[in-house]
Amino acid sequence: MQNTLELLPDSDPVAFERLLELTDQGQFELIYPDDLKQGKIRLIYMMNDAAESFLAFEQARMKGKYKKDFEGEIEAELHLMKDQQEYGLIIRQAENVFTLFFRNLTVETRLYNYGEIGHFWISGYEYLRQIEYKASIIRDKREYLGNDFCNETELKLAELADFPPLNYCCYPSVSEQYIFYRDDPWSPSEEAMDVMEELLGKVDDRRMLRILRLYRRHPYKVLARYMARMFHRSSHDKIVDLLQEMIVEAAKTYPKRRLQTDEKVRYEKLRKKSGNEKNELESQESEQRSSAKNHLKRSGIRLILKYIL
Numbered sequence: 001m002q003n004t005l006e007l008l009p010d011s012d013p014v015a016f017e018r019l020l021e022l023t024d025q026g027q028f029e030l031i032y033p034d035d036l037k038q039g040k041i042r043l044i045y046m047m048n049d050a051a052e053s054f055l056a057f058e059q060a061r062m063k064g065k066y067k068k069d070f071e072g073e074i075e076a077e078l079h080l081m082k083d084q085q086e087y088g089l090i091i092r093q094a095e096n097v098f099t100l101f102f103r104n105l106t107v108e109t110r111l112y113n114y115g116e117i118g119h120f121w122i123s124g125y126e127y128l129r130q131i132e133y134k135a136s137i138i139r140d141k142r143e144y145l146g147n148d149f150c151n152e153t154e155l156k157l158a159e160l161a162d163f164p165p166l167n168y169c170c171y172p173s174v175s176e177q178y179i180f181y182r183d184d185p186w187s188p189s190e191e192a193m194d195v196m197e198e199l200l201g202k203v204d205d206r207r208m209l210r211i212l213r214l215y216r217r218h219p220y221k222v223l224a225r226y227m228a229r230m231f232h233r234s235s236h237d238k239i240v241d242l243l244q245e246m247i248v249e250a251a252k253t254y255p256k257r258r259l260q261t262d263e264k265v266r267y268e269k270l271r272k273k274s275g276n277e278k279n280e281l282e283s284q285e286s287e288q289r290s291s292a293k294n295h296l297k298r299s300g301i302r303l304i305l306k307y308i309l
Helices: 013-024 126-145 152-162 190-203 206-217 221-230 234-251 261-284 290-299
Strands: 040-047 051-058 061-063 074-081 086-093 096-102 104-111
Touching: 013 040, 013 051, 013 074, 013 104, 040 126, 051 096, 051 126, 126 152, 126 234, 152 190, 152 234, 190 206, 190 234, 206 221, 206 234
Parallel strands: none
Antiparallel strands: 040 051, 051 104, 061 096, 074 086, 086 096
């Protein structure tokens, strides 16, 4: 889609930049209301447990039909009809073509408390996988929405998404098919190293701090795996406790997500299913996970299956 279009007065350039970003990536998922009396149609920009962000087409009307279940590449063209003082967005879904007319495009963003929720129950060291998951969704929030949508603690935690001993390289929170691997995933960022060194200094974990400094000089996979094993040893509980406390405190500033009635029913079904799977895993691996369960009891972190809208 072209990025040199002249915008109408009072238009938000950021909203149009995000629309360009989505269409260039072939992403176009509308939340289409049953009726258009309010004249608003929303396009999903990003959505996870920490944040939801939409592009809202104001005073919108549609010519043609949007195929909700379409899977494949889309083509988009945006035009300005000066006579009507509105925009026309033409979307091609293979053979299907529709046009979305609208007067303005705005950004709607909602932030949520994610401190005590999770997605998948993967066997073994769940409390560490939850740290990985929270760091990754905070990083996504920062990258999609910007630093202004994160507090100071979150900006630090987001850096740990690029710390292999604690990220998806060693403690993935989701199944492999859902992981988006970045270029050279085993290479830690300097910012992640700085954050981890600061936190280890706070808890006075001198042994892990020595290993971290060695790892900074020689960022090899074998050292990353060695550090990863250190995180689930009782002698290094303090750094894990600190990370969990930081996550909970950082998330407390945001409201809890409120589900609609039908969403609550689906959520309860998923929660009960996750509880049954949790009990089955515990019976199969009680010896391996005894230390993990004790740690969870101390920290008070609740791990539940969270349904995403």
